Amino acid sequence: MQSTLSADALSLTFAALADPTRRAILARLAQGESSVTELAQPFAISLPAITKHLKVLQRAGLISRGRQAQWRPCKLETAPLRDVSAWVDLYRRQWESRLDRLGEFLQENHPQESNNEG
Amino acid sequence: MQSTLSADALSLTFAALADPTRRAILARLAQGESSVTELAQPFAISLPAITKHLKVLQRAGLISRGRQAQWRPCKLETAPLRDVSAWVDLYRRQWESRLDRLGEFLQENHPQESNNEG
DNA sequence: TGAGAAATTCACCAAATGGTTAATTAACCG
DNA sequence: CGGTTAATTAACCATTTGGTGAATTTCTCA
Structure with missing residues (x-):
């Protein structure tokens, strides 16, 4: 995932927004925090794929992750x-x-x- | 991943903007039309690389191409x-x-x- | 203590991206 | 016509991306 020279913030943000799944995740998060499985619900892809999308969003600073029990809720930033x-x-x-x-x-x-x- | 099904317009636009070279090209074009070699000037990459960037921008609808003599001027859209x-x-x-x-x-x-x- | 749920990491794969050099097309000018 | 300039296409390469299934971690709770 990590490139040798890390890209600038704006590039990371645009790249993160360039995927419809990720934009849909953000749209969902605009209505409030959510767990990963809850976020994954509407999509026909596996949970690891969602985890990867979340990492991209997090690296771009577009979401932050919390922790309560075994859940890692996501929050829009x-x-x-x-x-x-x-x-x-x-x-x-x-x-x-x-x-x-x-x-x-x-x-x-x-x-x-x-x-x-x- | 879906090349056969072309990506939606918004995804294409965000993806096109996710590269600093392409954003710099757009910034230059915000000041007026320009030829390819002129656009390539500030960058340390080859002309074919610039051509590829221009294709990405054009596919996203962010620029249009003209034609006069052997020049193909680019215009911001x-x-x-x-x-x-x-x-x-x-x-x-x-x-x-x-x-x-x-x-x-x-x-x-x-x-x-x-x-x-x- | 251990079953089960939530989420991540791992190892892998195919396709897309961003770059290269070399060759080619297209137009001008003398 | 031939030479020059502008730009693209072609063939290739390395890395990144978006996906998979299997294994693993982390926490709850009976």
């Missing part, structure tokens, strides 16, 4: 999503301001056209 | 980042509202405590 949000919004703002400037230019020169939206 | 932003904000809102509710509860019971940011 907020910080990494905040970083992702910041990164995404930064670049959205950058290209949106570029498009705005282009839009203004087009407005000045071709008041008819109002194209956007891919 | 906005739609997928909007989806990422929507997903992230949805879950941020979900757990933040949970934390808010917890905060209110704590307020009612321990008016001293005030929450802080990392």
Whole structure:
């Protein structure tokens, strides 16, 4: 699992989010803490596979693990999503301001056209 | 793992963003269109490696390719980042509202405590 | 003390990823 | 036409990823 040079936090977070099973796990955890078997319930994969997904999420800081009796409950952690949000919004703002400037230019020169939206 | 069944759009986008080289390429493209060799400039990897990164970005819909003479300029595309932003904000809102509710509860019971940011 | 439940670790496998060099395609220019 | 530049494709390699089943750890409880 461990790479020689550990990847940066943002890369770990994006990589962790790049799997639908893991996103579904996070969605479930957004509603509250949960045990591993409970989390595994909706999926057609083995428990060890779930454990691996949880390790990926934990390494990305997206969840933390607790311990009570033989359960290791998982809890959603907020910080990494905040970083992702910041990164995404930064670049959205950058290209949106570029498009705005282009839009203004087009407005000045071709008041008819109002194209956007891919 | 599911190559025959192509992964969903959000997974493709997150996976594309999970590499620092690709994020740097996008950052560069946020300032305007660029050719491949120009994009490759800052990196210590070969041109074919850059081509592969561009394919990943294109498959995720994060860039589009043009064509003029022997150049294939790359352009940033906005739609997928909007989806990422929507997903992230949805879950941020979900757990933040949970934390808010917890905060209110704590307020009612321990008016001293005030929450802080990392 | 030991059966059973929760979860992890182990050993393995196939496919995907990220990189390389060498060869090839596509367009320009003289 | 031939040479040059831009970029891609091809073939290959090492590592990572996502999965499996079997064994093991850790805890509860009768």
